[in-house]
Amino acid sequence: VAAVAERGLWAYCVARASDPLPEPLPGVDPEYATARVEHGPLAALVSEVALDEYGEEALRRNLNDFAWLERVARAHEGVLERALEDATLVPLRLCTIFADEAGVRAMLSAREADLGAALETLTGREEWTVKLLVDREALKAAAGAEAPGGDPAAEAGSGAAYMLGRRRERELRERAAELAAGLAGEVHERLRAGAVAAVIGRPQNRELSGHAGDMLLNAAYLVERDEVESLRERVAALEAAHRALGVRLELRGPLPPYNFVPQEGA
């Protein structure tokens, strides 16, 4: 009777036991549907996974298989986004896997205080992310327009003219960098002012993410639900105000609040 593959429980998030969690959905392992495991005031959303694919050894291999990682990441996120529609939740990092329900309950018991506090912080609030992108050429052109113009020493010897050109080029670059920093600072300050909390992430590598333009800001904001409309308006106003620089602001949300939960764990 040992033919059944061993299984574990993949955990997606923790919510209050009193909040509704979605009806069973296909889990990261599509063979199994999501279910809830409760303990005291908390509930975890979980689904079974076959350990020959999701066990420790298999994961070391599979996490390096990009197609596998993509499928699992999208499935995990899909479940979270569905759950987020009806509940306040604390999202868990990808690949949080337990042996059985008793293991999940033990975790809910051990972490009851900090998970409860995290849920308190998140109640009635949403995570939104903003990426600020500018057109590099437009930024350089703006820097040039502001810099002291003309070149009085144009008639000077070629050596001097060369040095002057080099200096001017450097000044232009510095001015463009200042403009970029000022712009990112302004956008972040304006958006942070309407948020409960804010986190600045690392701007993404252009070659990797394929976005057009230079990413000057990659930030996440935790906003009260009734402030979301105001956030949209601020974003639209900032984009309009800096259209000449080819500024684009990409606003996304509400997202599972990965940026606003305790980052240190047991």
Added chain:
Amino acid sequence: VSEELVHQDVALVDLIDRLLGSGVVIAGDITLSVAGIDLVYVGLRALVSSVATAEQKAIAR
């Protein structure tokens, strides 16, 4: 991972960065040890992030 990743869309890079780089870390008892995940993630993270530029440092100040 790297060459495949380069061709993925921004949303996916973003998603993986979020799901592996943040969120509450709870050691599951199966346990993919947290250290195991981190080893995989270090390589990924190097790809996902760009080196901070002068502008970014200025923002973070």
